[in-house]
Amino acid sequence: MGKVQGTDISALVEEMTNAGFGHLEESILQCSDCALREGATNPVIMKGSRTPRVLFIGEAPGKTEDMTGIPFTGRAGKKLDEMIEYMSLADDDYAVINAVKCRPPNNRKPLKGEIEMCRPFLMAQIKMLDPQVIILLGNTAEEAFCRSKKLEWGIPKVSDGISIVKIYHPAAMIYQRSRIEEQKALIDKNRQLWE
Numbered sequence: 001m002g003k004v005q006g007t008d009i010s011a012l013v014e015e016m017t018n019a020g021f022g023h024l025e026e027s028i029l030q031c032s033d034c035a036l037r038e039g040a041t042n043p044v045i046m047k048g049s050r051t052p053r054v055l056f057i058g059e060a061p062g063k064t065e066d067m068t069g070i071p072f073t074g075r076a077g078k079k080l081d082e083m084i085e086y087m088s089l090a091d092d093d094y095a096v097i098n099a100v101k102c103r104p105p106n107n108r109k110p111l112k113g114e115i116e117m118c119r120p121f122l123m124a125q126i127k128m129l130d131p132q133v134i135i136l137l138g139n140t141a142e143e144a145f146c147r148s149k150k151l152e153w154g155i156p157k158v159s160d161g162i163s164i165v166k167i168y169h170p171a172a173m174i175y176q177r178s179r180i181e182e183q184k185a186l187i188d189k190n191r192q193l194w195e
């Protein structure tokens, strides 16, 4: 894919978008632009509909996702499934992707440079999936998508006709039980975006 840090990625994103899903998947599988690929078993691309109304963006694959090659298939995935059920979304209503496609060692947060290197893939996926609503699962997803922190929890913004809202990462529901009710409140406040 070539080095992307500090460069305008729009032409690259356009090219990948025009080339279609198969080409994009191949490019992600072939990528070795950052060191994460060396330690990863499988790059993790997406799950769900290719015509979603709602697109969830997580952080990076964990151990289970690295083994399965499918996002949110471990403990955090169970919590995401519960959230999706609470949101009353059907299977073909949504898709799930990550900001970074390869697992960081010991599940550490992806570094800024790793997020940047993976960003053309993220932006091409968003263009191709063309959702009405993007749900950013936590601060890393926000940093990757917005390139900085711009959003308040649960307060949507519209960008290029897409409603963007940041809620808690599903893993927060595992480690902080008080977050469960807070998350439900953030979802309830935003239901009109996808209902």
Ligand code: URA
Binding pocket: 044, 058, 059, 060, 061, 062, 065, 070, 071, 072, 073, 074, 076, 077, 098
């Ligand atoms: N956490 C994430 O952000 N993504 C996954 O795919 C799994 C856990």
